[in-house]
Amino acid sequence: MPSGFGRHFLCELRIAEMFKSYPALAMDRSDQASSRDRHDKRADMLFHLVVKGCALLVLIALLGAAFSMLWGGREAFATFGWKFLWSSDWDAVQRKFGALVPIYGTLVTALIAMIIAVPVSFGIALFLTEIAPVWLRTPVAAAIELLAGIPSIIYGMWGLFVFVPFMAEHVDPWLDENLGALPITGPLFQGAPIGLGMLTAGIVLGIMVIPFVASIMREVFLTVPSEIKESSYAIGSTTWEVVWDVVLPYTRSAVIGGIFLGLGRALGETMAVTFVLGNAHLLSASLLEPGNSIAATIANEFTEADSPLYLSSLIALGFLLFAVTFIVLAVARLMLMRLAKRAGENRQ
Template identity: 60%
Template sequence: MQANEAAVAPAIAQEQRAHRDARDDRMFSWLLMGCALLVLVCLVGAAGATLWGGREAFSTFGWGFLTSSEWNPTDDVYGALVPVFGTIITSFIALLIAVPVSFGIALYLSEVAPPWLRTPVASAIELLAGIPSIIYGMWGLFVFVPFFSDHIKPLLIRYLGREAGDTPGSEHVSWIAQHLPFMGKLFNSENLFGGSVLTAGIVLAVMIIPFISSVMREVFQTVPTRLKESAYALGSSTWEVAWDIVLPYTRTAVIGGIFLGLGRALGETMAVTFIIGNKMKLSPSLLDPGASIASTIANQFGEAAGLQKSSLMALAFLLFVVTFIVLLIARLMLRRLAQKEGR
């Protein structure tokens, strides 16, 4: 009898432990699911709060809020076209500059730079990524904008656009503007201030280069050494190895890094507020002042009330939508690339 009880006791203890472990696993699973759902709740809550706050603007102006370029607090007439256009254009300029520069930095550090130089330059890039955006804005306002206005802007107008003369009808039209009229519109400005859509895009590019180049460098280092050495043994140059071996192997992560930088460019506030000029006027010229969604909210939200405040909340919702669309496009691109790699 005692022998049977002694044999059954370990089995009971083991069964109780199994039940306890199963209960703990369920609780742990619920906890993790709660953490994941918390992210979705915060996301939906942020979008819902901005949409609810902008309901008055959407109901007042309807779809015209998206297509109107007028922003007049005196008459309580508001349109989102200028800040949305400024946000998209500055981010596009930033990517246009930052992607090739970041690729060059990452390729140099992973393939060309001597070992004694790689660590200091990589550390400097990480430090640049940690600098607050307001520092970039102050540097842009007090250093880059005056330099751009005095030295770069006149050259762009003279050789790419239209330069106003001393008398009416005596303007100088560049050769490029004569043959490509749209270039004359892009680089034609009578504004004396250096702050513009172009300068904001350049400063944004300086801000996101550390992010993109750091991601590219890390993923370039994951390429197996035997693949690169095999290509070099067959007579490939460094550029051929980078283009035919490194990029195809890491293109998914590289695109992810690019969209990471784009996400920061879309939502940047203080640096753009300092530099873009904050003029609510739609202009085809990149050298004219403009506005972005974030800069408009930062400048006006503190004193806004009524319909103006609702319009700013509607702008915040539009920024959320634009960012969501960009990230959705990134996910679709990454999925298509993954499907092609699986073939």
């Protein structure tokens, strides 16, 4: 047999063996791919279950907290009924409890805080994003974030030992003398100049909320593309025109959301308000008179609750605070959805 023919024959045998083993290799690779697909599907399913579990955990915790407070306050709700919401009585001796004064104090102090915090926070965010030199932005932003992290009890102690005497000596007497005699708004500024009251609590609360809202507004303003602002400056717009016509429309939804988050924090603040509000169950139109809030009432009297009805009334106040905060955040959500829908209609 010629050597060339032998080599050719051996090559054909090797090729035939390769083709015989190819289906086995293909089947092995197919099995590996299917096994990997099954493993990936199991891992993906496990990941989805973990993520859904985390989301459900938050929902369960929220509903559990609401139900536990509602269940704990059932005796107060059953005893007083709807009268519990609009009664100003709070007498632990005679076992008469009403939530009107704490609800009123909570809403008024939070409203004063937001009236102060929103414009100041807007000015701070505008200064840091549009006006301040680059070398100054980072230190000021760091200082604001530091203020946001200060415990509320520090604000309360500062308010009690520093701000309350200042209000009693300078601000309250001036307000009573100059604004107390006005026909419509006068009753808001009448009262003894003791420094403790809803106005003082609202101002201290506003100072607390300012760093929080300002940080949100600053981060939101930074999301505006620089090309849009530079185009506005290029056609001769002033800084205010750029902010009003470009920055605010672009970030309107996020700004409103940040404001309502600040309001939610103001509604639930406890220690700082407890120090400077006066903790008196008095329903008065004057902002200079002492008052009370839901959180302050719970913090001050929870350890003194010597009867099941007393304790149930305090827990019922906690449920009302939960409900008020939930309603505020729900209204904010509805407003944001309406703004987004209106923006979509305008684009069309």
